[in-house]
Amino acid sequence: MAQAKAKSTAAKSGKQGQTRQKPATQSHRTHIPELRDGVAPHTYRTHNCGELRKDDVGTQVRLSGWVHRVRDHGGLLFIDLRDHYGLTQCVIEPENAHFTLAEDLRAEWVVRVDGKVVARTDDTVNPDLPTGEVEIRIDSLDVLSEAKELPLPVFGEPDYPEDTRLRYRFLDLRRETLHRNIMKRVQIVAWLRHRMTADGFFEFQTPILTASSPEGARDFLVPSRLHPGKFYALPQAPQQFKQLVMIAGFDRYFQIAPCFRDEDARADRSPGEFYQLDIEMSFVEQDDVFNAVEPVLRDLFIEFGEGRPVTEKFPRLRYWDAMRRFGTDKPDLRNPIEMRDVSEHFRGSGFKVFASLLEKHKGKRDWYDNAEVWAIPAKGGGSRAFCDRMNNWAQEEGQPGLGYIFFREGEGAGPVAKNIGAERTEAIRNELGLSDGDAVFFTAGVPNHFVDFAGRARTKVAEELELIDTERYEFCWVVDFPMYEWDEDAKKVEFSHNPFSMPQGGIDVLESIERGETDPLDVLAWQYDVVCNGVELSSGAIRNHIPEIMYKAFGIAGYGPEVVEEKFGGMLRALQYGAPPHGGIAPGLDRMVMLLCDEPNIREVTMFPLNQQAEDLMMGAPSEVSPEQLKELNIRPALTQQQKK
Structure with missing residues (x-):
């Protein structure tokens, strides 16, 4: 017995021992034993699995969590118990009435343990765990929930097929790295909200159901029951709404904004939906936007960059210089x-x-x-x-x-x-x-x-x-984008970036183009990108707030007044009633978190991402709906024979 107790601290959590995966052979009744002074504590825990320290030695505690793994050391069983907050090593001796139950435990069962906090000896302390100086000597053990055989492991970080990981994302999220990434994302969002508010910005929510808008990607459409044959669209971005917020007289807007685009997946872009730190400001020039946004991004990466150097003052690269020097408008300056x-x-x-x-x-x-x-x-x-x-x-x-x-x-x-x-x-x-x-x-x-x-x-x-140098964050602004480019296929001038941007030179330069005095390809716009480590975090612009300039800018690209009024009538009407000069930017939240977590793929920092084919394998979306639902929405699918297969 003395030898058994001496061995109770011999195992360092995660360092040695064999995982036990014996099948369950009996049902287990849960009960609530009395603890200190005959008073029962909280039903499930007095502490979480990440908070016990050496100062807690001698304390009677109750923990609940998932069985991370079970290890056998000379008759003693060591149970690594895990919850959201961390991991605590628990030990149970053969003489314990619950030892047989402990032998039946399998990975990811949910259990509750009662016991006393004891100190590990100096040679068995695990410095890799915050709780590594102590362990729990189990008095009683209860099974709260059993788990079937796992389709993918939770312990460790093995490389598993993506489809399996996404189908069982609720298990995948239990893995340490992914869990840590998601929590870092939570902290980043909270930090940004606090910082933007402290800097005098106001958080407004813009509509999710809106009108279809030609912003460069396909819309997700939502059929209207009350208006047969008509559709809402999920916003590709709150672009027009945030400009309308400025026109409405609010001054400094921000939002952690959801955006929806029916486009193909990439490593740095999720299909379906993504989030951005959406920003708009009134009565500003380009420098005002930079002076407001640059300190936020710099301080964010200092706060969460784990000591990596961050660019102190973001250099500004003219678009044409960036293309010639680096071959891209999103250069990696490392x-x-x-x-x-x-x-x-x-x-x-x-x-x-x-x-x-x-x-x-x-x-x-x-x-x-x-x-x-x-x-x-x-x-x-x-x-x-x-x-x-x-x-x-x-x-x-x-x-x-x-x-x-x-x-x-x-x-x-x-x-x-x-x-x-x-x-x-x-x-x-x-x-x-x-x-x-x-x-x-x-x-x-x-x-x-x-x-x-x-x-x-x-x-x-x-x-x-x-x-x-992969151990640093190098930012830059790319400025002076061309307003127009040559479309070789159509043999015509077309917008090269954001058509709603203010051209440098305003209406004078557009009239100079109309007179044949200026080549439209030489006209620059008040457009800019912010780039970090070769990743474009955002595009932004000083907006065109003059209706006459909008008509002329679109006319040079071959779009008549009737097209502008049909596609952008709402914005045009708003500009006709006193619009302030305004501009903004929208750094991608997912991309910033991806960089700060040092992950190559955006799905590693998204809680429930779609796969490459824009499918939610866990929930089964997209899915067919009943004929009754389609009838109510006045929709009849027109599938080809190939699509039906």
């Missing part, structure tokens, strides 16, 4: 590589592939007509093996290849260096600041056609050479 236009070093050179491209593609619009050669410097990439590997990657990406020069023994090597000659090679090396052991890769063509590949190549080089 990546030190900056691309450079080196076209002049190849013009008329012996490298005919590039020289002929530069000669062939010439036009009036640099981004859309003229060919260029961009260099991607690669510090530390100066080996033929690495260069060939990058070239093979480019071919796998559907490109003809990726030209390169690598430097060794004071000179450039490779086919490109051989064809352009030593003088041009040395000029490229000097311009890019490269040395022996370094390399440079080249992409060429019309920038509008190859910029996306160039950006991905820049990222690939940095990842392969481990140049990215």
